[in-house]
Amino acid sequence: MASQGKAGGNKLFKLKKWVTLPEAARYLSLLFGEEVNEAEVLSLALDDNLKLSVNILHGTFAKPCLGTTTDLKEFQVKKGESYTLGTILKAEDNVVNLTGIYDLPMIGAEKNDIKLKWQQLISDSMGEYINLQETVVEGQDGKLYLLQKIYFNEPQMNSVDDDSTNELNFLSSYGPANGLPEDSILVVRTSALHELEERLAAEEPGEEKQQSEKEEKTNLHIIAALLQIIKSNKIFQTEGDLRAHIAVQYDGVSGCAERTLAGRFSKAKKLIAEAFSK
Numbered sequence: 001m002a003s004q005g006k007a008g009g010n011k012l013f014k015l016k017k018w019v020t021l022p023e024a025a026r027y028l029s030l031l032f033g034e035e036v037n038e039a040e041v042l043s044l045a046l047d048d049n050l051k052l053s054v055n056i057l058h059g060t061f062a063k064p065c066l067g068t069t070t071d072l073k074e075f076q077v078k079k080g081e082s083y084t085l086g087t088i089l090k091a092e093d094n095v096v097n098l099t100g101i102y103d104l105p106m107i108g109a110e111k112n113d114i115k116l117k118w119q120q121l122i123s124d125s126m127g128e129y130i131n132l133q134e135t136v137v138e139g140q141d142g143k144l145y146l147l148q149k150i151y152f153n154e155p156q157m158n159s160v161d162d163d164s165t166n167e168l169n170f171l172s173s174y175g176p177a178n179g180l181p182e183d184s185i186l187v188v189r190t191s192a193l194h195e196l197e198e199r200l201a202a203e204e205p206g207e208e209k210q211q212s213e214k215e216e217k218t219n220l221h222i223i224a225a226l227l228q229i230i231k232s233n234k235i236f237q238t239e240g241d242l243r244a245h246i247a248v249q250y251d252g253v254s255g256c257a258e259r260t261l262a263g264r265f266s267k268a269k270k271l272i273a274e275a276f277s278k
Contacts, residue, residue, distance in 0.1 A: 016190050018053060018101055024188040031197055039121035041188070042114055044196075045106070051192040052104045052114065054137060055185045059099045061174060062137070062145035066090035068240055069105050069144070070269075085134040086176065091146045095174055098145060101187065102137035105144065109135040113179050117186070134176040141247070141258040142240055147177035195263070218255030222264060225250050239265060 013019070013027065021038045028036040028044075045052035067089035075088050085091075085108050104110045113135075135147040151173045225246045236242040243261040250256035255264070 013190065018055070018187045018189045019193075021186055021188070024193060027193055028196075031193075031200070037121075039118055042118040042121070042186075045104070046111070046114060046118060048106070050196050051189065052106075053101050053187050053189055053192070054104060054110075054180055055101050055187050056099055056137075056181055057183050057185065058181070059097045060177070060181045060184075061095050061148040061150055062098045063091040063093070063095055063148060063174075065136075065144040065146055066092065066238070066240075067144065068142065068238065069107060069138075070239065072107055084176075085136060086146050089136070089144055089146065095148055096145075098137070098147075101189070102139060102145070103189070105136055105138045107136055109133065109178050110137065110180055114186070133178050135179055137180075142243060142262040147180070148174040149177045150174055191259075214254070218260065219264070221250070221253050221255040222246075222261065225253075225256055 013023075019027065021041055024041050025036045025038050028041065041050065042052070044050035063086070065086075071090070072085070072088055075083070104114070106114070137145050137147065139145065229242070229245070234245070236245065243258045243265070246256050246261060247258040255261075
C-alpha cells in the first residue's frame, strides 16, 4: 500500500457521494499501489470487504421491511419448515416506489446478480445462475426493502354505479423480484471506500492507529445519547427504532445520523462478541 496517502487526494472525488465501478477501481488502484479492475472491486464486495450499492434510475417497486440483517442472522430455522426472506425480515403489505442509491446487504438475489457480473468479467461467460426469488436493498437509514415485480391480472369489466356504461380496469398484484432492476447501475459510495481505507490503515503491521479528534467526538456523542436514553427509561422494540430516535433527537450532531449509528453499532456488537468468544 505504498500509494495509500494519494488515494483520497483528488478534489473532485472528495465532492462525490458515490462513484461508478471504474472510478472505484481507479481509487483502489491508488490505495493498493497496484492495478485494480472492476472484477476485483466486485470480488471485494462478495467477500464483505467493501459495501456495494445500486443506483435505481427509473424507480422500482418494493415492500419495506420491519426487520434487520441482525434478525436474519439470529433466525433459527425449525426442522421441516420453510421460510422466505420476506417472512424473516417482516416485509410489510404496502408497496412503495424506490429511486436513487441503495446499499446491497448481500443476503438475497442481489448477491447472485453481483456474482454473475463478476463471472462475466473474469471469463466472458454467463456463469451459473441460481434462481433466488427475493432481492433486498438497504436505505441509508438502515431500513431494508424487498424488491417486487408487478403482474397484471386479466382485465376486468367493472360496472359503474351512476350509469349503464362499463369501465375497463386492471388489478395489479406484486411478487418478489429475483434480481436487481435491469436498468440499474452498480456504484460504490465514497464513504464505503474511505471505510475500507481506514480499515486497511488500522491493519498496517507495527503501527498503532491513533483515533482522530473527529472520531473520538463522534464516539462520545453516541455514548452521551445512549446514556440520556438509559436515564429516561425509554424502551425500543428494535435497534432500528433506537437509531431512528437518536437521529431525530440529536439531528445535526456528528455521529448521530442513522447510517453512522448503524455502522458503529455493528462494529461494537462484533467486537463484544469476539471478546466473549475468547
